[in-house]
Amino acid sequence: MSEKELRRSMSVLPIGTVMKLTDLSARQIRYYEQQELILPERNEGNRRMYSLNDIDRLLEIKDYLDEGLNISGIKEVYKKQQMIEQEKKKNREKQLTDTDVRRILEDEFLHISGLMPPSSTLNNQKL
């Protein structure tokens, strides 16, 4: 994870600040948590601490609500987004496999043509 992503995911904001930043009531913010639309961390004193990503998420939720979506509808949206994320993860793995195949074919070509000894081009190629 990049430093930037790390900062955005750091839970450092108390609910009072989140209320001002999102213009949502504490009631609403806690309710969305119950619905698992956000999962803020808790500090030593059981106080909810939010990250900048949580802020974005809450603003996003507010927009969806204004657009007429209900809580369950928003849940479905995020559920499908998770599905897409996992699809991309699989594709990335497949992409690396293809790259590997290309390296192997390239190596085949080089020693079949007698320019290099076998496997001399496949040294420690990390996946």
Next chain:
DNA sequence: ATTCTTACA
């Protein structure tokens, strides 16, 4: 002062 949970004359 702030936030937490629970409950609803």
Next chain:
DNA sequence: TGTAAGGA
């Protein structure tokens, strides 16, 4: 969703 109550 708002708000009150009682504790941390």
